Amino acid sequence: MVATVAANNVIGVDVGGTKLLVAVIDQSLGVHHRVQQPSQGLDGAALLDRLAEMVDEAIDSADGEVLGAGFGVAGIFDSKAGVIATSPHLPLAGVSFAAVMGERVGVPVTVDNDANCAMLAEWRYGAAKGTDDALLLTVGTGIGGGMVVNGQLARGSSGGGAEFGHIVVELDGPPCKCGGNGHLEWYASGDAIGRAGEAAVADKPDSPLALASADGRGVSGALVTEMAHDGDADSVAAVALVGRRLGQGLASLVNAYNPELIVIGGGAIAAGDLLLAPAREVVEREALASLGDHVSIVPAEFGADAGVIGAAVMAFEAAASA
Amino acid sequence: MVATVAANNVIGVDVGGTKLLVAVIDQSLGVHHRVQQPSQGLDGAALLDRLAEMVDEAIDSADGEVLGAGFGVAGIFDSKAGVIATSPHLPLAGVSFAAVMGERVGVPVTVDNDANCAMLAEWRYGAAKGTDDALLLTVGTGIGGGMVVNGQLARGSSGGGAEFGHIVVELDGPPCKCGGNGHLEWYASGDAIGRAGEAAVADKPDSPLALASADGRGVSGALVTEMAHDGDADSVAAVALVGRRLGQGLASLVNAYNPELIVIGGGAIAAGDLLLAPAREVVEREALASLGDHVSIVPAEFGADAGVIGAAVMAFEAAASA
Secondary structure (H helix, E strand, O other): OOOOOOOOEEEEEEEOOOEEEEEEEEOOOOEEEEEEEEOOOOOHHHHHHHHHHHHHHHHHHOOOOEEEEEEEEOOEEEOOOOEEEEOOOOOOOOOOHHHHHHHHOOOOEEEEEHHHHHHHHHHHHOOOOOOOOEEEEEEOOOEEEEEEEOOEEEOOOOOOOOOHHHOEOOOOOOEOOOOOEOEHHHHHOHHHHHHHHHHHHHHOOOOHHHHHHHHHHOOOHHHHHHHHHOOOHHHHHHHHHHHHHHHHHHHHHHHHHOOOEEEEEOHHHHHOHHHHHHHHHHHHHHOOHHHHOOOEEEEOOOOOOHHHHHHHHHHHHHHHHO | OOOOOOOOEEEEEEEOOOEEEEEEEEOOOOEEEEEEEEOOOOOHHHHHHHHHHHHHHHHHHOOOOEEEEEEEEOOEEEOOOOEEEEOOOOOOOOOOHHHHHHHHOOOOEEEEEHHHHHHHHHHHHOOOOOOOOEEEEEEOOOEEEEEEEOOEEEOOOOOOOOOHHHOEOOOOOOEOOOOOEOEHHHHHOHHHHHHHHHHHHHHOOOOHHHHHHHHHHOOOHHHHHHHHHOOOHHHHHHHHHHHHHHHHHHHHHHHHHOOOEEEEEOHHHHHOHHHHHHHHHHHHHHOOHHHHOOOEEEEOOOOOOHHHHHHHHHHHHHHHHO
């Protein structure tokens, strides 16, 4: 994409469980008018109102034409029915989001799952550019996923695919927020790093990690990651434990999808190779040799803006094919 | 496809770890000149010789033109390199199978993994007909797999995808034949039914299953399945245990692929709902609600001939696009 003087724009929207992020994005993927507001505590109607207001303001602020608005939503979007099927962190389940929002804002609306948007951004312009078979996992509070298969962004039969956080890594394991048990998300998310830290503290109440967490900061994934980077052995071990579980999930995905690339994004990626090296080690051991040799596991190129940028790419592509 | 008077034919070949199956197959998928020979005990050169002979004989026996020969091979076929990457049960690793066999037989040769061929047969003409997102698992000695994603038979980045038997269901679990640990194949194959029966016999040395196995027949998956069908409680429990593990793998696949259909083939399917009902129960619990509601788990329509028929379908399609 090439910038022009009077550039065409789209509105990219990341509808997350804790925040709403809206931006005007031009054809060079330049981000303008970036506005963020909380999403927590709103009911469905108030949330839709706030989103419509934020998008209207963004359209008004845009320098040039606005071709459409793309929404990446934290939830399972049934693209065939046009309905948000489930959204554990947002009061949007059952909402015909594209139709409802399309009536509210004056531009064409496209919708997808937020991790699918991140996959699209990474595939078109980021770490997975040029690949025909790639996966993405956003490892944050939970785990989101996206998949490119045979050169197409794939969403499954009802638009809800790539829910890699819900791979069952322990039959009858601990309860998952989804109602299942022993899912990857419980063992290998940012929250899991905090839980591994808590277990380490319970084991060694006099350790540096225990003392740091007694500071009133609690044992968050962020604290464990920070102390692991500073070389604290218990924290390094806690992150590595989570990395190995992540590796279990990734190895299963390598043997199933035979991707050439797996992109890891989300907040937990702050742990870097402290997380990814143990994951890669398990993949090397558990992936079939001829498949493991073909795959790279790399960090995402787009950071916190992956969602809005991917939503914008989706809106540009919808406008181009309209 | 419609039968014609002087029908065009292809040769379908199933290159399995224990047997070679060759058939002349007409445009109505009628099977003619079905010949089977053992594959065990042959070295690579002898195996290729035997295959070439069997295919030559089949071509001679065909009533009408032979458009090509399709080979479904038990192993990972790297379709981009044209080489069999790995084949644990056959001395064919590293063989440029299509090129080598193409020189030996006088017709165009196409090659794929045997489970991919079975998926193709079920997708075009069997249980998965009309679907755009479907998976197949052949549950036999091990577990093979095939996948249709977004309306395409997908093989992954190097042609080795859909190795669902190597989903890691237990980190650091028992050793798998592939060199990994705790893979689905160990817990949920036909062999696994035999192992579950052995464990039951060790627990209760006076049980009907123990007495039947003391008959010199050993505790095979077939014996346990037979006794489960006859109502033996320990055998029913052994099959159910394997079914639950199969369900763990299937639930992960449902959450990852969001398929509308999963086809289960292979020898273990002889256990029928004794195996599939416990599997479905775990899927119901572990699949995300909006995905689990969209999927059916059904037995394969093609039986032992799925491999040759799928290989033939592949050869017909290659001829049509040539």
